Amino acid sequence: MATLQASGLTLAYDKVTIVDELSLDIPAGQVSIVVGANGCGKSTLLRALSRLLKPAGGQVLLDGADIHSKPAKEVAKTLGLLPQSPTAPDGITSRELISRGRYPHQGLFKRFSAEDEAAVNRAMELTGTAGLADRPVDELSGGQRQRVWIAMALAQETDLLLLDEPTTFLDVAHQLEVLDVVSELNRTRGITVVIVLHDLNLAARYADYLVALKDGKIYAAGHPTEVVTEKTVKAVFGMPSRVIPDPVAGTPLVLPIGRQRVLRTESVLAANGIFRGDAPVNEPRALAEGLEQDSAVIEEEAQAATRAVAEADPNLARPAREHLQTLAFQTTVLRSQQLSPSFRRLTVGGADLEDFGTNSHPLDMRIKLLLPPEAGFGPNSEIASLRPDALTSPAEQLGWYQRWLAIDPAQRGYMRTYTVRAFREAGHRDNLGTTPELDIDFVLHGKVVDGRLQGGPATEFGDRAQPGDPLLLLGPNKALTDDSYGGIEFRPGAASRIVLAGDETAAPAICAILESLPANVTGHALIEVPETTDILGTTTRSGISVQWLTRGTAEHGSLLRDAVRGAVAIPGAGVVQTTADPEDINVDEDILWETGQAQSAPFYAWIAGEAGTVKELRRYLVRDAGIDRKQVAFMGYWRRGKQEN
Numbered sequence: 001m002a003t004l005q006a007s008g009l010t011l012a013y014d015k016v017t018i019v020d021e022l023s024l025d026i027p028a029g030q031v032s033i034v035v036g037a038n039g040c041g042k043s044t045l046l047r048a049l050s051r052l053l054k055p056a057g058g059q060v061l062l063d064g065a066d067i068h069s070k071p072a073k074e075v076a077k078t079l080g081l082l083p084q085s086p087t088a089p090d091g092i093t094s095r096e097l098i099s100r101g102r103y104p105h106q107g108l109f110k111r112f113s114a115e116d117e118a119a120v121n122r123a124m125e126l127t128g129t130a131g132l133a134d135r136p137v138d139e140l141s142g143g144q145r146q147r148v149w150i151a152m153a154l155a156q157e158t159d160l161l162l163l164d165e166p167t168t169f170l171d172v173a174h175q176l177e178v179l180d181v182v183s184e185l186n187r188t189r190g191i192t193v194v195i196v197l198h199d200l201n202l203a204a205r206y207a208d209y210l211v212a213l214k215d216g217k218i219y220a221a222g223h224p225t226e227v228v229t230e231k232t233v234k235a236v237f238g239m240p241s242r243v244i245p246d247p248v249a250g251t252p253l254v255l256p257i258g259r260q261r262v263l264r265t266e267s268v269l270a271a272n273g274i275f276r277g278d279a280p281v282n283e284p285r286a287l288a289e290g291l292e293q294d295s296a297v298i299e300e301e302a303q304a305a306t307r308a309v310a311e312a313d314p315n316l317a318r319p320a321r322e323h324l325q326t327l328a329f330q331t332t333v334l335r336s337q338q339l340s341p342s343f344r345r346l347t348v349g350g351a352d353l354e355d356f357g358t359n360s361h362p363l364d365m366r367i368k369l370l371l372p373p374e375a376g377f378g379p380n381s382e383i384a385s386l387r388p389d390a391l392t393s394p395a396e397q398l399g400w401y402q403r404w405l406a407i408d409p410a411q412r413g414y415m416r417t418y419t420v421r422a423f424r425e426a427g428h429r430d431n432l433g434t435t436p437e438l439d440i441d442f443v444l445h446g447k448v449v450d451g452r453l454q455g456g457p458a459t460e461f462g463d464r465a466q467p468g469d470p471l472l473l474l475g476p477n478k479a480l481t482d483d484s485y486g487g488i489e490f491r492p493g494a495a496s497r498i499v500l501a502g503d504e505t506a507a508p509a510i511c512a513i514l515e516s517l518p519a520n521v522t523g524h525a526l527i528e529v530p531e532t533t534d535i536l537g538t539t540t541r542s543g544i545s546v547q548w549l550t551r552g553t554a555e556h557g558s559l560l561r562d563a564v565r566g567a568v569a570i571p572g573a574g575v576v577q578t579t580a581d582p583e584d585i586n587v588d589e590d591i592l593w594e595t596g597q598a599q600s601a602p603f604y605a606w607i608a609g610e611a612g613t614v615k616e617l618r619r620y621l622v623r624d625a626g627i628d629r630k631q632v633a634f635m636g637y638w639r640r641g642k643q644e645n
């Protein structure tokens, strides 16, 4: 039976030590569960145990030998890892995904053998996923999907199975379903299991060996009845509690005492911005007009999240990832690819991105790029304090954006809004690196002077960036956001007929949205780009017809306006027949940003691009075609002659 040990292990990102000289013997044939507060280093430890992270000191020993002395493929025959929130390629079926677990057993030219087939069938039987074999993974429930991922790790047929938070974002029934499958595998097949789990009570129920981590060191380890004590819970989670025997399992059950605060009604919490309700369309958050307000929304959300903590102790410094919804991610340019004359794709990656995302498809997720000023100063302290590991208090964060804005641009640099064209976790089939990576598609606008493109700061960065260059960006904190994240505007509700329309700056968002749409959606995607050679490949399973409009010498937006009129006749589909004249917006002063949560209507439109064009389309769709404004998102992505900030 394979053995796994950590010996004097030190793990660090940049110069920040996360795990400090830790030694651990994983008991063979048992279920070990690692628990600890957010940021204590438990996922980092698991990554090192699975060979994904190279230690700064010490060793991980697999069968007595340094795991890094063995080739990855050999390790993969002994040890299977299920990372946190893995993403499956769009449209892949359960059987196809599970079959990928066989890769370590296949030679360069070896085909899928009868032995591979048998291993896949065994894994499906053990996890109860045979009935899901032909179903697309992205159509399964959270619990089913997680069982399919476990089956993939099992098909690898390893002695050791490592699972990073396999129950995150599942409801309680599905959490139990997943842990039951894993513990049954351990009992029936003798597989050694190591799990990182955030739920202490479930950990106490399922673990044979429980490891409580605190600040990167083992605080206590042993049988749950030895480890789960009121003293350990207080020390490790900073939480007073009572520990009683679990009446169902007999294992220790932790009852948090909390701070004995008076219960308040949801409306009071909502008024304080702690809960985000379903804001009606004309409330400030939904009407985040313009890019400045868009940035204000980021700050407002960050503040909303911090306020809850601030009430308890506003001055308590904690890692930013524990209380800020929006974090600053330090990344490095990995690749630069010219997609067409007008589009350049930068792929950036880095360990910070492990905290990035909303645990859902990015859709039209926006991020903010922090571009250095001409003189190239580093990020200022306002932004540095938003890094995931930065120790900061909620009080310190209030008003950070206004303070940042007040700094001279020559010192602070520039902030620009871009779309996440694609995000790939480490372990994704198209990500060969050890950290997550994301693609940003830059439109290269401006003029070429003396052989150099002169546009705005973002365009010049996109044009010139080389692999190895740093890029700082602001985006969602995976631990504190979900698919209701304010940086995603594509909210079609139950609509089955959709129009997506935009210029080249909206092409990355439209292409990403198209990849996510299910087969039962029909409609039109209309994308205006400068040249025929700028027509990019798009994939969609939906019935949406994609039309690329090439501008050539025509006026910017004119082809898009005509095409939208062609696609949405008067009266429009899903019409409410308001014939309301939308109030005028001065797109040179304010920025057009009107997004609503679509409801049950069958039609939804998403319109983005140059603000003047979007304004005209808004007038047409709302006044002439009579479409309900709740069913349309109108977004001025940029304004001719106007810089972002």
Ligand SMILES: Cc1cc2nc3c(=O)[nH]c(=O)nc-3n(C[C@H](O)[C@H](O)[C@H](O)COP(=O)(O)OP(=O)(O)OC[C@H]3O[C@@H](n4cnc5c(N)ncnc54)[C@H](O)[C@@H]3O)c2cc1C
Pocket: 291, 366, 416, 417, 418, 419, 420, 440, 441, 442, 443, 444, 445, 446, 455, 456, 457, 458, 459, 460, 504, 505, 506, 508, 509, 636, 637, 638, 639, 640, 641, 642, 643, 644, 645
């Ligand atoms: C939610 C959202 C998502 C976005 N996603 C993307 C994306 O994925 N890819 C992308 O390329 N852009 C995207 N944009 C648009 C991008 O933010 C703007 O084009 C931005 O102004 C570019 O910054 P810059 O530093 O190059 O130019 P700025 O310094 O802001 O502007 C300099 C000058 O260039 C002009 N200008 C700006 N953009 C263009 C353009 N596209 N064509 C012609 N002239 C222009 C301005 O009017 C100004 O006169 C997005 C915008 C939003 C709000």
